[in-house]
Structure formats: C-alpha cells, structure tokens
Amino acid sequence: MATVDTAATEAAAPQRRRLVARPSTWVVWALVAAFFIFLIGILVSVLVDSFGRRWFGGWLPEEFTADWYAEAWDRFNMTHVIGVTVGVGVTVVVISVLIGVPAAYLLARRNFPGKQLITLLFLLPIIIPPITYGIPLATVMYNVGLGRTLVAVVLVNLVPSVPFVIMTMTPFIEQINPSIESAARMCGARMKDVFLRILGPLLVPGILAAAILVLVRTVGMFELTFLVSGPPTDTLVVAIYRAMTAAGGGEARSLISAMAVVYTVTMLIILIVALRFVNPTQLVARVPETRDD
C-alpha cells in the first residue's frame, strides 16, 4: 500500500509521489496499523482459542481439537439458536422494509403539515439508547404475556429497524428524479403501475442496502433482544453473553470462543453476500463515491 496517492491536494505535481513521507503520514499509518493489530489479534486469538486445549500463556495452545464445537452444539443446541437468529433477522428485515419504504417515499416526496414532527418521531428510536426504551417496552411485553416469546423478540427489534429503513431510504428516494414518476403517469400508468414497474426496480439497490444493514444490526443487537428473550428464544449474541456470565464464572473460555467463531462466520456470510450488492461506504451514509480525478 505504499502507492497511496493523496494527490487530490497535489494534483499539479505530475511526478510520482516521494516515498519519504511526512510525520503526519506516519501518525496515520501507525493509527491504522495499531487498529488492525488489535482487530486481527482479537479475531485470530478467538479462532485459535476455539480450537485449542490447555492454552496457558505462550504463543499457542498445547493441543488442537475441534471438540469445543461439538460441545457447543451438544450443550447449547446451536442449530436451534442459529435458526432463531436467522429467522428473527429475516422476519425483522421483511416487516421493516414493508412498513418503512412507503413511509420513506412519502417523506422524500411530499410536504405536509407536521412533517418535521413525524421525522422527529422516526429519528428518536435511533438516537435514544436502546436500554432507555427497551426496559419500559420489555415491561409492557411481560405484562401482556409476550415475555420470552419470538413475537416479542421480533417486535422489539423492529423498533429501531423501521426508523432505520426510513432514514436510509429517504435520501435514496430523494435522488430519484420525481419527473420519472410524472413521465410514467403521463404514459398512462396508475399509481400501482408506477410503484411496481418504475419505482420498484429503481429502489432495489437501496432496499437491498437497507435490508442488509437491518439484518446485520438485528443479528448483532444485544440489548433489546436480551431484555425480552429467554433461553429458547435467545439469539446467538444473547446465548454467548449468557454463557459468558453464567453463574459460577461462566462456561469454559474455549467453548465460548467456539460459539463466537460460529457467530462471526454467520456474520461474515451475511457480509460477503452484502458486499456483492453494496459499497461499504454506502452502509453508513448515502453519499456518492469520491469522484474520479
């Protein structure tokens, strides 16, 4: 990566950039390097631990084994937990897209009295800490008898997901020229046709990006799920947390590592699928890719 070109600032200089970098460059690379050392260290040490036996100090465990995975499956019913995790994730994605996209369309296209209030209403669940509304929400869930059910897990996860879909889709819809819709209507298309034949296909990339983000967030969502789920309805993160904090000092470290690896692999599969469709920068903000110089 020595050919980094910061040339937006030095576009005038035609020659290759000097490899003798300024101190600021060193600081930046040191930061990035430190970050990656931690990141890779964390990932690899969990991976090694999950296959290791008797790892006390030293660089590597004394023995390697795949037993921890077998034990995780035996003790924690991992197939069921993964099933719950993926099932909850997909359900939340489908519902939040169905509810969120029409609302995003309206916010992007129309002006009406109270629009700012509605926008604030959708913004609040994103900025307020999950615990703050999660605890009263969980109390309500237990009161109406939904505690520890899958329905409750899905419902609490929808609370931040629906606004999230609205907030990511609104700018996406705004960038589609409204006269394309007008043109379709002038061609004789009814509103239903406009949505199915014109907007639908144009919105697919945005919906995919939003859906993937919601899936990643839901699978990774600890706080809300934890408040309403019970052992049979735990998602993977919650199951790991329970194993780590179980009374009596928690389960064997390597067993938890094995579960964590399963979690990471699940996430990676989602991520790899996701990155086939969307650019990582678009995951957090819908700003077009840097222009070509």
Next chain:
Amino acid sequence: MATTPHAFETLKLTGLGRSFGGHAALAGLDLTIRAGEFIALLGPSGCGKSTALNCLAGLLPLTHGTITMDEKRIDTLSPEQRGFGMVFQNYALFPHMSVERNIAFGLQMRKVSRSETKRRVTEAIALVKLEAHAKKLPGQLSGGQQQRVAIARAIVLEPSLVLMDEPLSNLDAKLRLDMRTEIRRLHQSLGLTTIYVTHDQEEALSMADRLVVLREGRVQQVGTPEELHTAPVNWHVADFMGYRNLLDVTVTESGAEGVLVSNEDLHIRGTAVGGVTPGGAARLAIRPEDLRIASSEDTGDGLIVAEVAVVEYHGREFSVGATAKSGTTLYVRSELAPQPGDKVRLRVDPARALVFAADLDAAGEPVAQTALAGEAAT
C-alpha cells in the same frame, strides 16, 4: 406513423389558477387551444409557465378554474386518464429500461396488443432516427438522443395533446437548433397539438403558432410571433422580446404623430403604446438593431450622444455598448467597428421607439397612479 386523429376540436382553459399555501404561482389563465396548434408558454423562470403545464397535465391539482375539452370537463381527471403526452426538461427516461421498452411502456399501460405495440414502437424509433440504439439503456445515450427517446415515448401514444417542458434547455447550442427543427418537423408531419414551455424567446418565436407570455403567474400577452415581436403590449413583454434598451423617460408632449419623450440623455420622438400621459413617467424601449450610429452628415433632431465602451463581434455585425451622459449603457448594432472611447451619435426611427407606461399591475396593465418609481426592473 399514420396522422393522428384529433381527439378534440378545442381545448379551453378558463381562469386557471394554482396557489401554493396562499402564494399564487398561476392566476387567471384563459386560453382556447385549437386542434393542431403549436402554442408556446414563454416567460422568465418562476413566471408560472411550468406550473401551467403541470396543471394541464394533471400532475398538479388546480386550485382555480376549469379545463374543458369540447364541452367535457377534464380538470378532475388524473394525469393517466387525460391521455396527454409529455416531454420533460431532464428527459425523465426510465433508467432501467432500454430505449424500446421506454417507448413501449405507455402502450403496455394502455393494454395495446403485443404485435401492435411492436409495430408502433418500431415506427416511433424510426421517426426519431434511433434505429441503431433501440436496445441501449438511456445512460448509454447522449443528451440529444435521450431527448429523442423522450419525444418518441410521448408521441407513440398518439396523444391528443403533447406537453413539452423546456425540452431543449439541457442541450448544447448546436444540438438545440437541430432539435428545434426536428420538433417542428414532427409537429407539422403528425399534426400534433403541442404546448411548449420555454424561457428562450428565440425558440418560442421560431417554433410556435401562438405565444403566451407569462410573468409572475399572470398572462401578459397572447399573440402570434409577429405580433409579439413588433407590438409588445407592455415593457415587460418588450424586455423579454429583445428590446434591450429600456430607458426611464418623461413624456413631454403627446400628439397625433407620436409622443415626445426626454431624459438627461435624450429628447426624441417615439410611438406610444397604451396609457401614456404627458408629464407622466414612461419607459422607452428600443431594440439594439433599431438603434443606429448616425453618419456625420446627419445633423437633425433626436440624436443621442454616447461614448463607445464595449465592442463585440457578432459575425456580420458588431454589437456596441455605448455610455450616455447619465451613465446609462445603450446597445447598438453596427456594421463598422468603432473604437472604445469614440464619441458616437445614435438615431432611432420614431416608429420603432416604443413608449410604455412605467408602472404596471400584476396583469401587465398600466397603473393610473405614477407612484412606484423605484420598481425599475432588470
């Protein structure tokens, strides 16, 4: 393509108006459109011409007035029920559909049979000369080609009325001229009734049968290109029609052979247009091509003395900007190129020097009171 059967005889707009939360973007538009006409709505940006077009299309609900087509009220119909075609400024092509599928879209919406759709799409593509690009996506076409697709998409439906919203303003100058001819050719060969919105007076004059000049939501004048060119009804229209020299003057005398007007720089005879009274404030309008540099033998009355400031080469002629005593710049056409700093004397034919009332109301009618002296426009 077969000649379009006209779906109507006359389309009548009565008192058309649209306001946005109290602000009237368009008010009191009355117009009767006959089948086969090419009408241009002309005006500066924000004058309400696009609002008028969108109301006609049904994309914006009306707040005032009615639209009737041969005695049938259509302003309550939704856009897709009116059966009009529309061409947009930014083309508004469906980016995910090929040229063919863009053009076929409207026919599919109208449940036209597959073979008929195919035949008509092929015809429309041939009409706009895009045979080589039928399978391409809009993103792969140039601006001019995209606009041709948009036109084909609108006319393939054989609409009773084609609405065009500044269709050429995103194209470069040369392409604009070509497309202008193209649209005119299509209009003449297909006999399509067309309403064309533009801010370019030259475009409107060269294409339309009749022009409607709008300003701040109100109609200023309706007329043929010639009427508008030679006889604008007020100085707003004159300003827009290329009367580049607009000077504030006082009327000193008014008689049978015109009025005498004067200010610091000049004392000349002109032709009064509507409500000008002696002693009142008025606005003198002269086209640059009607103002000439007088020869040295010319020693009569009514000469304006000025000093040449800017000379631009315009092909066969020079455009000269000359500063008069008060500092006002006068624009003149000249076959010879004077030098900046030269003193020149300018002359205008009194018949071509139009004198308008200075103060106008929203509809462009003169205001009796001469109160708003500071309202001098651009």
Next chain:
Amino acid sequence: MSARSTAGLRHRLAERGIDRGLLMLLPAVAFTVALFIYPFLYGIGLTVQPTAGMQEKWGGGIWANYIAFFSDPFVFDSVWITLRLALPAALFNVLAAIPVAFKLRGKFRGKRLLTTLLVLPITLGTVLTAQGLLIFAGRQGWLNTFLVQIGVLNEPAQFVNNYLGVFLSLVISGFPFSFLLISSYLSGIDPSLEAAATTLGASWFQRFRRIILPLLAPGLATTFILTFVLAFSVFPSARLVGDPTGSTRVMALMAYRSFGEQIDYPMASTIAIMMGVVELIVIAIVMLWRTTLYRGSTGGKG
C-alpha cells in the same frame, strides 16, 4: 386571486399537502406510536409508581424513585461513570478518524479492501469483541506476551477488566463507524475548493484549517453524536471486559440490574429514562454548537 376558488375541500387540503397518499405513512406511524411512544410514556408513568420498598426507604411518595436516583450515590455516580467513558471514547473516535479519512481519500489500490476490513468490526458486535479482547489483551494473551518479550514491559499489564478494556472495545467498534462517516462527508466536499485555495497560496495546513475543517465541522458534529450514542449505551462490554462493580458501572448496567436482578420495573424505568435524558442533554449541547457552524452546500455531490 380574483376568481372564486373552484376547488372543493379535497383540493384545498391537497394544496396543503393532505390527501389519501398520506395513508402510506400510517403503518410506520402507528407502529412507532404503539411500540415506541406508548411504552415510553408507560415507562415514564412507571417511574412515579415506586415499589413499597423504595417508598419506605427513600420517602417522597410517588417521587421516591427519583429521590433514590439522585441521592443514592451508588446509582447516581453511574451518570459520571458513563459520561467519563462515553465522551472520551466518542471524542477519540472522531479525532483519530479525521487524519485517517483525510489521508485515505481519493482513489488508490486496495482502498476497497481497506474499507471492507474497516467495516468488519461493525459486524463483530460487542460480545465477540469482548471475548476477543479478553483473550488477546488478557494477562496471558499475545499482546502482553509480545510486549514482555520485546522488553517494553517487565511483567504483563492489565489491559482488560478495567476502564481501559471498555475504552478499547468502544474504539474497536466505534472507530470504523466514524471513519466511514467522516470519509463520506469528506468526499462530499468539492475538491476544486481545495485546488482554489492552493492557487490562492494556502499551505497544506491552511487549506485544512480554513477550508476543509469549517465545511467538515457539521459532519463532525453528527459523527460525534452518533458515536457518542453508540458508546453511551455500552452494556455488554462494560460487563464483560470492564470492571462492572467499579470504574465501568455504567447506567445501562444499573438499569438492567434493577430490571433483571431486582425485578423492580419502576426503578429500572427511572434509570432508563434518566439515561435518555442525560444523553439528550449531551446531544442538545452538540447540536447547539452545530447551529453556530456553516450549514449549506459543500460544493460537492454530497
């Protein structure tokens, strides 16, 4: 407006933007009201229905929970503990991300790989990060082993089960997020502005200080708020890699303790609501500062 309005009530409402199309908003609004606003109000209601035990212990009738919150140092200190953790972490994430985003803008080979790698921790989640930190940075972990072997440390240092552990976990999950956000804000600034400043004789630092930073500042404020929100609601890592009885006894933990362990829903709601209040105060301060900044086009495509 001389003509009588021919429009009926429907048209007049349509002029103001009210028509049947608004029904598309209904599911989302109904949903948010039912699952967010209602429980939230219910939670606020709960705070003034303290349990008998709380009333007995703290007095004050229906306000017993609030009295407990403000006067029980064990509970109230968690406000400062949370802020001491979340504010520096958010600040670090934003400040560290600025130079990195600045260096890495523009196109270069491997950029997509690098950004992809940076997105990874967002998907790791706090629980896995915690487990990894415990192993990697624990007393017998690779980090300590390495530092001892090269002689930087004499004996293994304590990186986890304390404030530092939680801080590290917040940086690992928050830094990529703020990097990506700032990168996208940066790409929204028209490069020709900087080129213009260069032609006017501005140095590298002047360009950054006088052109980029003012245009970037509103984006930085937003980024700070979002990373702060992430850090503020830290819960699993505070429990797992922190010192949950001491320096990382954050508000979320206290709220959960009341909810899950003491089964005192009213007190749990009180702490949860107060947590929201504290967070909104910090956000309001940042927003207030943000309104003093330049707001408008940054000239780019953003």
